[in-house]
Amino acid sequence: MNYTDITKLESCPECGANWVDKLIPQEHWENYSPPYFYSRVIGVELLGEDRINHWLCPDCKHQFPRGMG
Structure with missing residues (x-):
């Protein structure tokens, strides 16, 4: 399995948004690493987890595993 840093992608692999x-x-x-843009992808935390x-x-609501980012 290849590691993909989901926060560095420019579009959703699922819907293309x-x-x-x-x-x-x-x-x-x-203070950042390339590419130098803010990403719209949402990191979801669960209550009680740090x-x-x-x-x-944010568009298709597809969930990507934590290991992708």
Whole structure:
């Protein structure tokens, strides 16, 4: 199984929706890794857990396992 960083994808692998939001201002790039944009993908935490449980597409609501991000 290949590891995919879901937060670096530009579109949903399930529905193709665009996940690229705003460009991160260049003066803040030192705090981020490429690509330098804010992602619309949603990290879902469950009550009582201190971690992302799964990722969610804001358009089709498809859930991606935590291991993808």
